[in-house]
Amino acid sequence: MLTSPSQEGKGPKRRISTSTPAKPSRSAAPSQAPPLSASDDLNALIAKRAYERYAEQGYRHGCALDDWLEAEREILSQAHPV
Numbered sequence: 001m002l003t004s005p006s007q008e009g010k011g012p013k014r015r016i017s018t019s020t021p022a023k024p025s026r027s028a029a030p031s032q033a034p035p036l037s038a039s040d041d042l043n044a045l046i047a048k049r050a051y052e053r054y055a056e057q058g059y060r061h062g063c064a065l066d067d068w069l070e071a072e073r074e075i076l077s078q079a080h081p082v
Helices: 038-056 064-078
Strands: none
Touching: 038 064
């Protein structure tokens, strides 16, 4: 689409950065993910089991909450109290 001379220069102008991103220093320690907490592990186990239920039932849609709750019941019933 062609713009008329009266439309040129109107609207937001974007700046393009020409600087290069800063490189991390060699003295910095490699970044590591924070250690997982027990609740993170529990959520991962429940999510995995919920997906297994989803697959077992033919990938039916609309039952994600039911799959999650049943998986949660299964996982928590297997957990030993601390």
